[in-house]
Amino acid sequence: MADLMRSSSLRLHPETATxxxxxxxxxxxxxxxxxxxxxxxxxxxxxxxxxxxxxPSDADPIEMAVVDDDRAHIAARVRRLTSGNVFADAPPASxxxxxxxxxxxxxxxxPSSLVAKSQFQLTACRYGRMTNWIGSLEHHLDASSFxxxxxxxxxxxxxxxxxxxPTFSYLL
Amino acid sequence: MTFDSRTSATExxxxxxxxxxxxxxxxERIWExxxxxxxxxxxxxxxxxxxxxxxxxxxxxxHRAHDGGIMVFHNQCPSCGELxxxxxxxxxxxxxxxxxxxxGTMPGGPAGPVIVARVDSHQGFVFASMAxxxxxxxxxxxxxxxxxDKAVQFSPSGRIRVVGExxxxxxxxxxxxxxxxxxxxxxxxxxxxxxxxAFADAGGEAATKLRLNExxxxxxxxxxxxxxxxxxxxxxxxxxxxxxKLGLDHDDExxxxxxxxxxxxxxxxxxxxxxxxxxxAVFPNMALVNQDIRTFTPLAPDRTIISQYLMxxxxxxxxxxxxxxxxxxxxxxxxxxxxxxxxxxxxxxQFTAPASTSxxxxxxxxxxxxxxxxxxxxxxxxxxxxxxxxxxxRYYDQLLAG
Numbered sequence: 001m002a003d004l005m006r007s008s009s010l011r012l013h014p015e016t017a018t019x020x021x022x023x024x025x026x027x028x029x030x031x032x033x034x035x036x037x038x039x040x041x042x043x044x045x046x047x048x049x050x051x052x053x054x055x056p057s058d059a060d061p062i063e064m065a066v067v068d069d070d071r072a073h074i075a076a077r078v079r080r081l082t083s084g085n086v087f088a089d090a091p092p093a094s095x096x097x098x099x100x101x102x103x104x105x106x107x108x109x110x111p112s113s114l115v116a117k118s119q120f121q122l123t124a125c126r127y128g129r130m131t132n133w134i135g136s137l138e139h140h141l142d143a144s145s146f147x148x149x150x151x152x153x154x155x156x157x158x159x160x161x162x163x164x165x166p167t168f169s170y171l172l
Numbered sequence: 173m174t175f176d177s178r179t180s181a182t183e184x185x186x187x188x189x190x191x192x193x194x195x196x197x198x199x200e201r202i203w204e205x206x207x208x209x210x211x212x213x214x215x216x217x218x219x220x221x222x223x224x225x226x227x228x229x230x231x232x233x234x235h236r237a238h239d240g241g242i243m244v245f246h247n248q249c250p251s252c253g254e255l256x257x258x259x260x261x262x263x264x265x266x267x268x269x270x271x272x273x274x275x276g277t278m279p280g281g282p283a284g285p286v287i288v289a290r291v292d293s294h295q296g297f298v299f300a301s302m303a304x305x306x307x308x309x310x311x312x313x314x315x316x317x318x319x320x321d322k323a324v325q326f327s328p329s330g331r332i333r334v335v336g337e338x339x340x341x342x343x344x345x346x347x348x349x350x351x352x353x354x355x356x357x358x359x360x361x362x363x364x365x366x367x368x369x370a371f372a373d374a375g376g377e378a379a380t381k382l383r384l385n386e387x388x389x390x391x392x393x394x395x396x397x398x399x400x401x402x403x404x405x406x407x408x409x410x411x412x413x414x415x416x417k418l419g420l421d422h423d424d425e426x427x428x429x430x431x432x433x434x435x436x437x438x439x440x441x442x443x444x445x446x447x448x449x450x451x452x453a454v455f456p457n458m459a460l461v462n463q464d465i466r467t468f469t470p471l472a473p474d475r476t477i478i479s480q481y482l483m484x485x486x487x488x489x490x491x492x493x494x495x496x497x498x499x500x501x502x503x504x505x506x507x508x509x510x511x512x513x514x515x516x517x518x519x520x521x522q523f524t525a526p527a528s529t530s531x532x533x534x535x536x537x538x539x540x541x542x543x544x545x546x547x548x549x550x551x552x553x554x555x556x557x558x559x560x561x562x563x564x565x566r567y568y569d570q571l572l573a574g
Contacts, residue, residue, distance in 0.1 A: 053507065055336070055338050056260065056337060056338070056339075058259070058260055058261055063336070064335070064336025064337065064338045064480070064481075064482060064497075064500070064501065064505075065338075065501050066338065066501075066505055066506055066507050067501070067507050068498075068501045068502075069502070070498075073498070073502055076370040076371060076374075076502075076509070077370065077509060079369050079370045079372075080365040080366055080369045080370035080509050081365075082369075083364070083365040083368065083369025083370070084365075085364040085365040085368065085369060086365045086513070087362060087365075087513050087516060087517070088512040088513045088515065088516035127523075162260070163339070163341075164339035164340055164341035164477045164479075165339070165340055165341065165506040166340070166341055166342075166343075166506060167340060167342065167506045167507070167511075167512050167515040167516060167519075168506060168507055168512070169507070169512045169513075169516070
C-alpha cells in the first residue's frame, strides 16, 4: 500500500491519500475478522486499546455494554477465540461483512489521531441460520507512522442495540 | 404422554423443554401463581420512575408512585388491551392510551391499568404475584433469604444500587438457564476457552483445580425449587477471586475489609469475604451470580429472554465496582466470554428436544447416593452433584403434576 501511494505515477492530494489509506486499513481489518485471523487482528491495536460494542441507549448511570474490553481484555478475548475450545463457535459461523459511508476526520487525542466513521453489515451463517448485524463503526486511529495505523479505539453501535440480541462468538 | 410420566426429581423427558401444551400449563401453574422477581427498588429510585418488566408472558411495570410506594401494574390499557408504556425505563406523569385515547387515571384507578395482586420485597428485591392469595414472599423464598442478605452485605451500608440492563434472546426453554445458574460441573469442560485459554495464567488453572475438587463447593437444594452452588470455604472462594478479577490493591482491600468489619462485626465480615457470593437460583425466574442479577422471561417453549443487571456496591473503593462491572461485561451477555458457551449449549439441547422418543430421559442422579438431608429440609450435595438441579425439578413436578 505504501509503495502504491509513493509511486511516481500516482500523485494524490495528501487528504485523498489519507482517506485512501484509512479505507484500506478498515477493509483489511474487516477481512481479518471475517477470516478469524484474530492474532493478526490483535496486532492492529496500539497499547491504548479499547474495544466496545455498545449496550442499550438508555443504559444509565453506568453503561452496561455487550463488549467493553481494555487492551488486556482484548488480548484475553483473542486468547479465548484462538484456544480451539470455543464451543459456541463450533462449527464456526460463516462471516461476510461490508463497509460503507466511510468518512475520516481529525481526532482530538493528539495531532496524529484520526477518526474513521462508517456503516457496516455483517451476515453470519451457522446451523442454517442467518443473522444480520447492522450498525455504525467508529475507529480511532493513531497515524503517527502513516501510512500504517494502529487502532486506539473501536466502537460498534448496533441498530438493534435496544432489543434483546442473539449470542455470538465472533467479533463485530 | 401424560405429564406424570415426564418428570421426577431425577428423570426428565426432554419434551418439557419443547412442548407447547406444557408451556401453556406452566404459564398458569407457575408464572401466574408464584412470586416472580420484577426488579430492585433502586432501579426506580425517584418518585414517578418506572422500568418495564414481565411476569412470564405478561408485560408489567415496576413503578415508584408519587407517594414513594412501590407498585407493579399490568402494562396494558384496560380498555383496548394495547401496550401502554413502550420504553424500558423513564418517568411517569400521566398514562394515556395512544390507540383508544383513554386518559388513564393512574394505576389502580377507575380507567387506569390493573395493579398486580401482590407485591413484596426483601432487601430491595421486588417480587410480584398475580395470585391474590397464597404463601407470603418470605415463605416462598425460605432458605434462599440469607443469600439475598449476603448480596447486599457486600456493601458496608447494606444497600446496593442495581444498574444497567442487557438482554439476550436465546432459542431455548426458560428452565435451561435456571438449571445452569447453580450447576457445578460444566464449567471446567464447557468454559475451557476461558479457564484454560483467556485467563489460564491469571487464575484460570486455580479455578479449574477448584472445580475438579468435589469438596470445594456445595450443591444445595433450598426447597421450593430454589438452589445454590456455594463455596465450601475461604481457600475455595480465593481460588476464584483471581479469575473474577476482583483482586483489589492493598490499600483498597484494607479499607474495604475495615468498613465491612465496622458494619457487620469482624466475624461476619470475614465470613462474607471468605465465602464470596454464591450462585443462587430462585425459582422460577432469577439468579444471583457474583455481581450479576439474571432474570428469565419465557416467550415460547423455545424462546427466552435472559436479562442481566449489575449490583453496584455502596460505600466501597471505586476500584471494586470497576472490577465488578468489568467482569460483568466481560463474562456475560450475548458475547460474554463465559456466557456465550452456555447460551449455545441451551440452543443445542433445544435443537434435539422435539426429536426425543418417549423412552428418552435426561438423568439427574449425580451424587444422589451421598446427599445429606438436613432437619430443616435442605438437601446438601457436593460441588459436582446435582442436588441443586433435583431441587428445581422436584418442585416443578409438584407444581405441574398436582
